[in-house]
Amino acid sequence: MPNPIPLVILIAYIAFCIGIGIYARRGGNKSSREYLTGGGNVGVWVNGFAIFAAFATGGTMLGNIGLSYAGGWGYITAYNGGVALGYLIATFFLAKVLRNMRISTVPEFLRVRFHNKVLNTIVPIVLIGVLVAYLVAQMKVGGMLGEQLFGFDYGWSVIAIGAVYIFYTFFGGMKAVTLTDFVQGLLMISVVVICGGIAFAAHSGPASLYDLATTLRPLWSGAETYPLVSYIGAFIIWGTVNAVLPHTIMRIFAAKSERAGRGSLAVGLGLYIVTSIVTTVFIVGAVIILQGGDDLSSFDNTFLVFLAQQTPAWVAGLAYAGIFAAVMSSVSAMLLGLGGAFAYDLVGQFRPNMKDSSLRKLTSWSVLGFGVLTVALSLNPPELLTILYTAAVGLLASTLFFPTLLGIWWKRMNTLGALLGAIVGGASYLILLWGVEMPTLSQITVSLPLSLVACLIGVWVGRPPSEAELERVVIAHQREYVDTPAPARQGR
Incomplete structure (x- = not known):
C-alpha cells in the first residue's frame, strides 16, 4: 500500500496556502505598490526565509543534486558560489539604494534613473520572456513529481499546482507570497537538516561519508566533466543574475x-549555503555509497533514491511535501514578478497617468493571465527546456546587470550608456548562444564584458545626466526618498 503520509502533508499544505491567499486579500493590498511589495513592512526573519524559499526551487531540491552525482560537485559548487556572490552583491551594493528609492520593481529603477522609452520597453519584455521560461521549467518539475511520487497524471498535477499558486498570488499579492514562502522555507530547511543528520549518522559523520564516496566514485570529486570556461560561466551567470532577479x-x-532588507538577504544566503552543502555534497555522497559508485538510471532521481532507501516514511513524506513547496514558492514569486513586469512596467510606461486603482487591477489580472498561460505551456513543455531556461537566465544577466549596478553607483552613467549596455549585452548573448559553437554556459564570459564596454562607450559619447535625473538615487544613498504622488496615482 502506498505511503499516505506525503499526500496528507501535501493536502494540508495546499489548504494552508489557500487560506493565506484569503487572509492576505482581506488584509489590504489596495494600492499597486502594496500589492507588489506586501506593504513594505516585512521583518528580517520572515523575509529571509521567504527569499531562501523563492530561490531554492524544485531544481535546487532535485536537479542540482542530480547534477552533482552526474558531473561531480565541482560544477554545482561553481553554480552555488555564483548564487552566493549574487546575494552578496545584492546585499552590499543594491539593497540600501533600491529600498530607499521607494520603488516596486527592478525595471522601475531603470525608468526612474534613465528616462528612455526604448530602454524601458526592452527591459520588461526581456523580463517577461525570462520569467515565462523560468516558470514553465518549475511547473514541469511539479508535474513530474506528481506523476512519480503519487501516480497522478502529469497534466492534472500541473493544473492542480497551478490552480493553488495562481489563487493565492492573484488574491493576496506579495503579502500572501511572503507568508507562504516563509512556511515553505521553514519546511525546506527542516527537510535538509533532518536528511543531512540521517546521512551523517548512517556513515559515522561527514568526513568518513565524503571519503568513502570519493573512493567509490573518484570522478565525483574532480572538475574534468566540463571545460574550465563552463565552470567560470556558471559562476558568472548566477553571480550576476541573482543580483537582478525580480523574485x-x-x-x-x-x-x-x-x-x-539587507539582513533578510543575509539570512536567505545562509540558509541557501547550508542547503547547498548538505544536498549536493553529503546527500549525494550517501547515494553514491548506496549505489556502490555506479551511475543511476535517472540522475534527477538521486534525492528520491536517498529518501526511499535511507529515511523513515514520515521523513520521506515531509521531504516530498518540501519538494512541492520548493516548486510553489518559486513559481508564486516569479508569477508576481511577471504581473509587475507587464502591468506596472510595460503598460505603465505607455500609460503613465493611469489611476492607481486601475493599475492595481491590471497587475492582479496580469498575474492571473500569465498564470493560466504558463500552466498551458507546461502541459506540453518544449524540448530542451533546461537549455532554454539557462539561456533565459544568461540573457537577463547580460541585459540588466551593468546598467543596474552602474546606474546605482556611478553618477556619470547616462541613458545612452544604459541603453547600449542592455542592447549589446542581450543581443551578443543570443547571437553567441544560437549562432556560435561555444562550450556550455561560456557565452556569458563574452556578452557581459561587451555590455560593460557598451556602457562605457555610451557614457563617453552621450550627454551626462542632469542633477534632476540623479536626484532620487543620490538621496537614496543617504536616506529614504519621499515623494508626493502625482494626482493620477491617487485613484481619483
Whole structure:
C-alpha cells in the first residue's frame, strides 16, 4: 500500500496556502505598490526565509543534486558560489539604494534613473520572456513529481499546482507570497537538516561519508566533466543574475527598512549555503555509497533514491511535501514578478497617468493571465527546456546587470550608456548562444564584458545626466526618498 503520509502533508499544505491567499486579500493590498511589495513592512526573519524559499526551487531540491552525482560537485559548487556572490552583491551594493528609492520593481529603477522609452520597453519584455521560461521549467518539475511520487497524471498535477499558486498570488499579492514562502522555507530547511543528520549518522559523520564516496566514485570529486570556461560561466551567470532577479530583489522592497532588507538577504544566503552543502555534497555522497559508485538510471532521481532507501516514511513524506513547496514558492514569486513586469512596467510606461486603482487591477489580472498561460505551456513543455531556461537566465544577466549596478553607483552613467549596455549585452548573448559553437554556459564570459564596454562607450559619447535625473538615487544613498504622488496615482 502506498505511503499516505506525503499526500496528507501535501493536502494540508495546499489548504494552508489557500487560506493565506484569503487572509492576505482581506488584509489590504489596495494600492499597486502594496500589492507588489506586501506593504513594505516585512521583518528580517520572515523575509529571509521567504527569499531562501523563492530561490531554492524544485531544481535546487532535485536537479542540482542530480547534477552533482552526474558531473561531480565541482560544477554545482561553481553554480552555488555564483548564487552566493549574487546575494552578496545584492546585499552590499543594491539593497540600501533600491529600498530607499521607494520603488516596486527592478525595471522601475531603470525608468526612474534613465528616462528612455526604448530602454524601458526592452527591459520588461526581456523580463517577461525570462520569467515565462523560468516558470514553465518549475511547473514541469511539479508535474513530474506528481506523476512519480503519487501516480497522478502529469497534466492534472500541473493544473492542480497551478490552480493553488495562481489563487493565492492573484488574491493576496506579495503579502500572501511572503507568508507562504516563509512556511515553505521553514519546511525546506527542516527537510535538509533532518536528511543531512540521517546521512551523517548512517556513515559515522561527514568526513568518513565524503571519503568513502570519493573512493567509490573518484570522478565525483574532480572538475574534468566540463571545460574550465563552463565552470567560470556558471559562476558568472548566477553571480550576476541573482543580483537582478525580480523574485529576489522584490523582497528588498517588501522589507520594513533598508537594513531589514539587507539582513533578510543575509539570512536567505545562509540558509541557501547550508542547503547547498548538505544536498549536493553529503546527500549525494550517501547515494553514491548506496549505489556502490555506479551511475543511476535517472540522475534527477538521486534525492528520491536517498529518501526511499535511507529515511523513515514520515521523513520521506515531509521531504516530498518540501519538494512541492520548493516548486510553489518559486513559481508564486516569479508569477508576481511577471504581473509587475507587464502591468506596472510595460503598460505603465505607455500609460503613465493611469489611476492607481486601475493599475492595481491590471497587475492582479496580469498575474492571473500569465498564470493560466504558463500552466498551458507546461502541459506540453518544449524540448530542451533546461537549455532554454539557462539561456533565459544568461540573457537577463547580460541585459540588466551593468546598467543596474552602474546606474546605482556611478553618477556619470547616462541613458545612452544604459541603453547600449542592455542592447549589446542581450543581443551578443543570443547571437553567441544560437549562432556560435561555444562550450556550455561560456557565452556569458563574452556578452557581459561587451555590455560593460557598451556602457562605457555610451557614457563617453552621450550627454551626462542632469542633477534632476540623479536626484532620487543620490538621496537614496543617504536616506529614504519621499515623494508626493502625482494626482493620477491617487485613484481619483
